[in-house]
Every structure is written in C-alpha cells, then in structure tokens.
Amino acid sequence: MEFDDMKAAWQTLDRRLEQQHALNLQLFRDSRADKARSELRPLFWGQIAQIFFGLLMILLGVSVWSNHRDVAHLLISGVIVHAYGVVAIVLAGITLSMIQRLDYASPVLAIQKQLAQLRAFYIRNGMIVGLSWWLFWIPFVASFFAWLAGVDFFENMQGAIGWCIAVGVVGLLATWGFHHWAQRSGRARLLKVMDDNMTGSSLRKAQSILDEIRRFEQD
Amino acid sequence: MQTHGHNQAGKGMMQTMAFTAEKSRRERFGELLEQHRKIVFKVANTYARLADDRADLVQEISAQLWRAFPGYDEARSFSTWMYRIALNVAISHLRNAERRDTHTLPLDESAHEAAVVVGIAEPDERVRALEAFMVQLDPLNRALLLLVLEERSYREIAEILGLSETNVATRISRLKQRIRNDTSFNG
Numbered sequence: 276m277e278f279d280d281m282k283a284a285w286q287t288l289d290r291r292l293e294q295q296h297a298l299n300l301q302l303f304r305d306s307r308a309d310k311a312r313s314e315l316r317p318l319f320w321g322q323i324a325q326i327f328f329g330l331l332m333i334l335l336g337v338s339v340w341s342n343h344r345d346v347a348h349l350l351i352s353g354v355i356v357h358a359y360g361v362v363a364i365v366l367a368g369i370t371l372s373m374i375q376r377l378d379y380a381s382p383v384l385a386i387q388k389q390l391a392q393l394r395a396f397y398i399r400n401g402m403i404v405g406l407s408w409w410l411f412w413i414p415f416v417a418s419f420f421a422w423l424a425g426v427d428f429f430e431n432m433q434g435a436i437g438w439c440i441a442v443g444v445v446g447l448l449a450t451w452g453f454h455h456w457a458q459r460s461g462r463a464r465l466l467k468v469m470d471d472n473m474t475g476s477s478l479r480k481a482q483s484i485l486d487e488i489r490r491f492e493q494d
Numbered sequence: 495m496q497t498h499g500h501n502q503a504g505k506g507m508m509q510t511m512a513f514t515a516e517k518s519r520r521e522r523f524g525e526l527l528e529q530h531r532k533i534v535f536k537v538a539n540t541y542a543r544l545a546d547d548r549a550d551l552v553q554e555i556s557a558q559l560w561r562a563f564p565g566y567d568e569a570r571s572f573s574t575w576m577y578r579i580a581l582n583v584a585i586s587h588l589r590n591a592e593r594r595d596t597h598t599l600p601l602d603e604s605a606h607e608a609a610v611v612v613g614i615a616e617p618d619e620r621v622r623a624l625e626a627f628m629v630q631l632d633p634l635n636r637a638l639l640l641l642v643l644e645e646r647s648y649r650e651i652a653e654i655l656g657l658s659e660t661n662v663a664t665r666i667s668r669l670k671q672r673i674r675n676d677t678s679f680n681g
Binding site for chain 2: 281378382385390484
C-alpha cells in the first residue's frame with residue numbers, strides 16, 4: 276500500500292469529522308476558558324509554596340546565626356539553614372521563569388524541548404530540596420530549637436550527632452544506590468514508584484523525551 | 495464634587511470600552527475557531543483514541559488557544575498558529591497520559607491492534623490501519639504525518655514544527671518509505 280491509500284483513509288476520517296458537533300463556543304462566551312485548569316498550574320503553585328518555605332528557612336537561619344555568633348555549631352547551623360532557604364528560592368525562581376517563558380504558539384520542537392527541560396529541572400530541583408533532608412534535618416532541628424527555646428540541640432544530643440550524620444549519609448547513599456540499581460536492572464515499576472515518591476515524576480522519562488527530540492532534529 | 499463626577503464617568507467609559515473590546519475579541523476568536531475547528535478535531539483524533547480522552551483534549555486545546563489568542567498576530571496565518579498550539583497541547587497531553595498509564599493498556603487496544611493485521615478491503619479497515627500506523631509513531635513523527643496528510647506545504651510544516659524545509663523534505667520521504675514497508679498496510 277502506498278501513501279495515496281493512506282490519504283484516502285484520511286479523507287474518510289475527514290468526512291466523518293463533518294458530522295461531529297461544532298465546538299462548544301459557549302465555553303468562550305462565559306469566560307470559563309479563562310479559568311480552565313492549566314496542566315502547569317499545580318507546578319506553578321508548588322514553586323510559590325517553595326519560595327515561601329525558603330523565606331521561612333532564611334528567617335529562621337538569620338535569626339539563629341545572628342543571635343548565636345559565639346556558639347560555632349549554632350552559627351554554622353543557622354548559616355546552613357539560611358543557605359538552604361536561598362537555594363530553595365533560587366531553584367523555585369528558575370522553575371517559575373521557565374514556566375513563564377513557555378509560549379505554546381512557538382514551533383512544536385522548541386516548546387517540546389522547553390517542556391522536557393522544565394520537567395528535568397523540576398525533578399532535579401525536587402531531588403536537591405527533598406533528598407538533602409537526610410542530613411539537613413540536623414541543622415534545621417538545631418536552629419529550630421535554638422530559635423524556639425534557646426536550647427542547644429547539639430549539647431543535648433552529644434555523641435548521638437555523629438550517629439545522626441552517619442545515618443543521613445548512609446540513607447542518602449542508599450537512596451541513590453537503590454535508584455541507580457532500579458534504573459540499571461530495568462525494574463520500571465519500582466523505579467516509577469521511587470520517582471513518584473521522590474520527585475513526583477521521572478527524570479529518566481524527561482531525558483528520554485529530550486533524546487527523542489534531539490534524534491528527530493538530527494536524523 | 496464635579497471632578498469626582500467626571501472621574502466616575504471616565505472610569506465608567508473606560509470599563510465600557512474594555513468590555514466592548516473584550517466582547518469583540520471573543521467574537522473574533524469564536525469566528526476563527528469556527529472556521530478552523532476541524533484542525534482541533536483532527537489533532538485530537540490523532541493523539542487521543544478514547545472518546546472521553548478526545549473530548550478532554552479538544553477542550554484543552556480550545557482553552558489554550560483562547561489563552562494564547564491575545565498574542566496572535568493577525569498578519570500571520572491563523573492555521574499555522576493554531577496547528578502549533580494544538581500540536582503542542584496534544585503532544586504534552588499524550589506524554590502526560592503515557593506517564594499516568596505506564597502499565598495499563600486501554601481495554602479496546604488489543605482488539606484494535608488485532609483488527610488491523612488482516613488484509614484491507616473496506617474503507618473502515620483502511621482507516622483502522624491508518625490509526626494503527628499513527629499509534630506506533632512517536633509524537634513528533636505523528637505530527638509530521640498529520641501535516642502531510644493535511645497537504646500543508648513544506649514551508650508551513652517547517653514553520654509549525656521548527657525544522658528547516660530541507661529537513662522536512664527528508665523526513666517526509668522517510669515517512670513515506672516507512673508507510674510502504676508497513677505490514678499492516680501491506681497485508
């Protein structure tokens with residue numbers, strides 16, 4: 276069969292379309308389209324929430340390091356919490372600017388590439404902001420207690436802090452190793468569950484979309 | 495008092511003008527959409543196979559068209575603009591659907607695939623074979639095939655997809671070769 280036969284089939288489909296209902300233009304008359312949910316809206320609000328969260332971290336961090344300059348570990352904890360807040364805001368800001376730059380009226384390849392890049396960046400953003408909690412909880416808890424009640428968490432924990440750090444490092448490495456193993460061994464279902472839990476999406480999928488676009492451009 | 499009255503009247507006039515402009519924009523959009531509505535349906539039919547999913551996609555495309563309409567330049571082709579948006583929305587919709595249903599196959603899919611491997615005699619079977627061929631294409635090649643079947647010029651296809659005209663010509667000839675070699679079409 277040749278391309279012309281395919282065209283004939285397409286024309287049959289075209290005739291069937293004539294019988295379909297007209298577009299429901301009412302949607303545009305009563306402004307409901309303005310409120311129509313955009314696929315990217317949850318992502319947008321998620322990043323706004325991340326900015327607020329980052330701001331809270333900065334406030335907490337600044338409050339701790341400025342009030343405990345004489346206690347080295349609290350000063351460092353405050354600085355780490357402050358830095359975490361800045362990183363969270365910067366990453367959310369970059370994600371938001373990538374969302375704002377999307378113009379669906381641009382050529383298909385350009386937009387699909389931008390969407391895949393946005394997705395890959397969002398996933399990395401989630402991994403940095405989320406996975407760092409394996410270790411970040413220590414300076415965070417120390418800062419929180421110092422801010423709330425002036426309690427020195429490190430003094431109370433003493434030798435246990437070393438264990439906390441060790442568990443955090445092992446947990447972080449184990450998460451990375453397990454993810455790597457699931458990816459290598461082709462356990463798609465397991466990988467998807469992990470990705471969904473860790474990042475809300477799949478970095479691998481975003482990368483494969485980018486590869487697909489690259490192949491389409493270069494072939 | 496008088497100044498306040500003038501301000502109120504000015505504000506009211508501005509509001510009326512804005513309302514009229516919005517109304518005429520909606521009417522203009524409605525007209526253009528009505529004229530080119532088949533593009534929306536064709537793109538939706540190409541990227542969504544189940545009726546509910548298709549209806550969702552039609553709404554999604556229409557809403558995105560409306561959102562993007564203020565940025566549409568009347569000096570340029572409406573159909574090119576519409577194809578870009580419709581295809582972008584449809585491809586994203588398909589990718590999101592793939593993510594949601596990574597491990598599920600629509601109930602009618604296996605039956606559908608089985609129906610196309612037999613010989614083609616009736617027009618309906620030919621249509622099914624076309625649909626089956628499209629399903630196995632990646633989203634970008636599917637967009638290319640749709641535009642070729644719609645008899646769009648190389649230039650317009652290049653503009654819609656963001657490729658060079660030469661690249662478009664090469665891809666089309668490869669696609670035609672692939673159609674020739676496709677077993678479901680050749681029995």
